[in-house]
Amino acid sequence: MNADDVGSPRELTGLQRRRALYQPELPSCLQQGARVRVEFGDSTTSIDPKCADIVAQAFPHTFGQKLVHFLEPCTTVPGAHVIEEHPPIRVGVLFSGRQSPGGHNVIWGAYAAMKAQNPHNVLLGFVGGTEGLFAKKTLEITDDVLSSYKNQGGFDLLGRTVDQIRTTEQVNAAISTCCDLSLDGLIIIGGVTSNSDAAQLAETFTKHNCKTKVIGVPVTLSGDLKNQFVETTVGFDTVCKVNSQLIGNVCLDAVSAGKYYYFVRLMGGKASHVAFECALQSHPNMVILGEEVALSKLTLMEITNKICDGVEARAAQGKYHGVLLIPEGLIESIPEMYALIQEINNLHSNNVPEDDIPSQLSPWAAALFKFLPPFIRRELVLHQESDNSAQLSQIDTEQLLAHLVEAEMNKRTKEGNYKGRKFSSVCHFFGCQARGSLPSNFDCNYAYVLGHICVQIIATGLNGYMATVTNLKDSTNNWRCAAVPITAMMSVRRHLRGPGAVPIGRPVIHPSPIDLKAESYAVLREKASSFLLDDFYRTPGGIQFEGPGTDTKPITLTIEGQDYLGDIEILQDYLDKVRNILKPGCSREILKAAISSMASVNDVLKVMSAPIHAELPLYHFN
Numbered sequence: 001m002n003a004d005d006v007g008s009p010r011e012l013t014g015l016q017r018r019r020a021l022y023q024p025e026l027p028s029c030l031q032q033g034a035r036v037r038v039e040f041g042d043s044t045t046s047i048d049p050k051c052a053d054i055v056a057q058a059f060p061h062t063f064g065q066k067l068v069h070f071l072e073p074c075t076t077v078p079g080a081h082v083i084e085e086h087p088p089i090r091v092g093v094l095f096s097g098r099q100s101p102g103g104h105n106v107i108w109g110a111y112a113a114m115k116a117q118n119p120h121n122v123l124l125g126f127v128g129g130t131e132g133l134f135a136k137k138t139l140e141i142t143d144d145v146l147s148s149y150k151n152q153g154g155f156d157l158l159g160r161t162v163d164q165i166r167t168t169e170q171v172n173a174a175i176s177t178c179c180d181l182s183l184d185g186l187i188i189i190g191g192v193t194s195n196s197d198a199a200q201l202a203e204t205f206t207k208h209n210c211k212t213k214v215i216g217v218p219v220t221l222s223g224d225l226k227n228q229f230v231e232t233t234v235g236f237d238t239v240c241k242v243n244s245q246l247i248g249n250v251c252l253d254a255v256s257a258g259k260y261y262y263f264v265r266l267m268g269g270k271a272s273h274v275a276f277e278c279a280l281q282s283h284p285n286m287v288i289l290g291e292e293v294a295l296s297k298l299t300l301m302e303i304t305n306k307i308c309d310g311v312e313a314r315a316a317q318g319k320y321h322g323v324l325l326i327p328e329g330l331i332e333s334i335p336e337m338y339a340l341i342q343e344i345n346n347l348h349s350n351n352v353p354e355d356d357i358p359s360q361l362s363p364w365a366a367a368l369f370k371f372l373p374p375f376i377r378r379e380l381v382l383h384q385e386s387d388n389s390a391q392l393s394q395i396d397t398e399q400l401l402a403h404l405v406e407a408e409m410n411k412r413t414k415e416g417n418y419k420g421r422k423f424s425s426v427c428h429f430f431g432c433q434a435r436g437s438l439p440s441n442f443d444c445n446y447a448y449v450l451g452h453i454c455v456q457i458i459a460t461g462l463n464g465y466m467a468t469v470t471n472l473k474d475s476t477n478n479w480r481c482a483a484v485p486i487t488a489m490m491s492v493r494r495h496l497r498g499p500g501a502v503p504i505g506r507p508v509i510h511p512s513p514i515d516l517k518a519e520s521y522a523v524l525r526e527k528a529s530s531f532l533l534d535d536f537y538r539t540p541g542g543i544q545f546e547g548p549g550t551d552t553k554p555i556t557l558t559i560e561g562q563d564y565l566g567d568i569e570i571l572q573d574y575l576d577k578v579r580n581i582l583k584p585g586c587s588r589e590i591l592k593a594a595i596s597s598m599a600s601v602n603d604v605l606k607v608m609s610a611p612i613h614a615e616l617p618l619y620h621f622n
C-alpha cells in the first residue's frame with residue numbers, strides 16, 4: 001500500500017456503507033462514558049507455575065502485578081474506586097500482528113473512549129505498524145479518518161509491516177518515539193508474538209522511567225492466544241465463519257459432481273483451532289488436526305495411508321468425492337517434518353543462504369528433503385517468520401498430501417488392492433480470503449470493547465497489561481471487562497518433563513494448542529466415521545449482519561461447547577429418522593416435515609430417489 005493512501009477515505013460499497021453505520025454494543029460496565037469503577041484483584045504469577053521464577057527474573061518490574069476488573073460505577077465493591085479526573089492524554093496505537101477482521105474497531109473503541117474521557121485527548125496511529133513506530137510516522141485519528149473504516153475488514157487504515165519490536169535498536173527507537181511524542185499510552189494490536197513484545201517493551205519502559213504505558217490487545221485470526229484469561233481473539237469468529245461458508249460450498253460442489261477430493265488447507269498458525277472450528281461448522285469428511293498428529297506421532301506416510309483408507313472406504317460405497325481439512329500448522333506436527341524444519345531453522349539462524357541449505361542438512365534430513373516434491377523443497381527453505389519459525393502459509397501441505405495420496409492410490413490400484421475409479425484431487429488454501437472479510441457483529445463488538453478497555457487501563461496507570469473480556473457466551477451487556485498482566489500469560493518451554501526439565505528460550509506467550517480432552521473434540525472424534533462415510537455436510541452460508549438471519553449466538557462453536565453437542569446429536573438422530581420415513585413416492589407433507597428439520601441439502605440427496613428430490617424446494621437447511 002502506498003503510504004499516502006493510508007487513512008484516506010475510500011469508496012465503500014453499499015454493504016460497506018451500511019456496515020459503517022453499525023454501532024457496536026458495550027457491556028454495562030462501560031456504558032457510562034468516562035465513569036468506570038476499578039477493582040484490583042489478586043496478584044498474578046505465571047500461567048505455568050514451574051516457570052514463575054524465570055518469568056519473574058526476566059520481568060523484575062512488571063511481574064506479579066494484580067488483576068484489574070472494570071465495573072459499573074454504581075457497583076459497591078470495597079476498595080474499588082472511580083477515576084473522576086481525566087487530564088488530557090496522548091496515546092499511540094499500531095497494528096503489529098497480521099491482519100484479522102475487526103482490528104479497525106479496536107482503534108475506533110479507543111478513540112471513542114478517549115473522547116468521552118476528555119475531548120482534548122489525542123490518539124495517534126502509527127502508519128505502517130512497527131516501522132511507523134520506529135520512524136515516528138503518525139496519523140492523528142479523527143472522526144473523519146475513522147468514518148470509512150468502522151466495522152470494516154483489513155488493517156488498511158494504518159497498514160502494518162513486521163510483527164517485531166525486539167532488538168535493542170527497535171526497542172530504543174520505540175522509546176525515543178514514545179518520549180518525543182510524549183505518549184501516555186501505547187496500544188499494540190496483535191497475537192502471541194506482538195503481545196510478548198508488548199510485555200518486553202513495558203518492562204523496558206518502566207526500567208527507563210518512560211511514562212508511556214504499554215497495552216496489548218488479543219487480535220489474531222489464529223485463535224491461539226487463548227488461556228484462563230483470554231477466551232478468544234478478535235477475528236477468529238469471522239475467519240471461521242467465512243471459511244466454513246467456503247468449505248460448505250466446496251462440500252456441495254463435491255457431492256454434486258461426485259468426482260473430486262478437495263484438499264483444503266486453512267490459515268491459522270501452528271495450532272489447529274481454525275480447522276477444528278470449521279470442521280464443527282461444516283462437517284467435512286476428514287480433518288487432520290496437528291495436535292492429534294503430534295500426540296500420536298503419525299508420520300507423513302501414516303497420514304497418507306489414513307487418507308487413502310478413507311478414500312477406499314468411500315469408494316466401496318460408490319463415492320468418489322470428498323472434502324479434507326488441513327491446518328497450515330500440520331506440516332510442523334509431523335515428527336520427521338518437524339525435525340527437518342528445525343534443522344532448516346538452525347541453518348537460517350546461522351545465516352546460511354536459502355540456496356545452500358539443502359547441501360548442509362544432516363544425512364537423514366537430506367534424504368527426507370530429497371524425497372519431497374520440488375515445490376515443497378523450495379517452500380521449506382524460504383526465509384523465516386519474525387519468531388524464527390517456518391513460513392507456514394507458504395508451505396503447500398495440501399498439495400503435498402494430495403500428491404502422496406494420488407501416488408499411493410495408484411500403487412494400490414497397480415497391486416490390485418484398489419479397484420475403484422481413479423483418485424482425482426483439487427487443492428485450495430483458504431487464508432487471505434477470510435482474513436480480509438468484513439468482520440462479524442461479534443468481532444465488531446469485541447474489538448470495540450477491547451479498545452475501550454485499553455483506555456481505562458491507561459487511565460488507571462497500568463503498564464504491561466492486556467485488555468481482556470470474559471463471559472463472551474453471554475449477551476454483550478453482561479461481558480466482563482478486565483486488565484491482565486501480560487507476564488501472567490508467559491512461560492518458558494522445557495526440554496524434558498519432570499524435575500530435570502531444562503528451560504529453553506526466553507519467556508513468551510506460547511500459542512495454545514487444541515485441548516484434546518475437551519468435549520467438543522470428543523464429539524468430533526466420535527462422529528469421525530459418520531463424517532467420513534455419510535456426507536454429513538453442513539452449509540453455514542455467509543455471515544448475516546442484520547435481519548432474521550443474524551447470528552443469534554455470535555460465537556464460535558468451540559466456545560459455545562455444550563449447546564453444539566446437543567445440535568450434533570439431533571442431526572444424527574434426524575438422519576436415522578429420515579432414512580426410515582422417506583421412501584420414494586411418500587407424500588409431500590411427510591417430505592416437508594422431514595426437510596424442515598434437515599441438516600443439509602446433501603442429506604436429502606442421500607436418502608431420496610432422483611425423481612423426488614428434483615421436486616424439492618431448495619431450502620437453506622440450518
Ligand SMILES: O=P(O)(O)OC[C@H]1O[C@](O)(CO)[C@@H](O)[C@@H]1O
Pocket residue numbers: 098191220221222267268269270328391392393
Ligand atoms: O501471509 P502472511 O502475512 O505472511 O501471514 C501468514 C501468517 O499469519 C498468520 O495468519 C498469523 O500468525 C498465520 O496463520 C500465517 O501463517
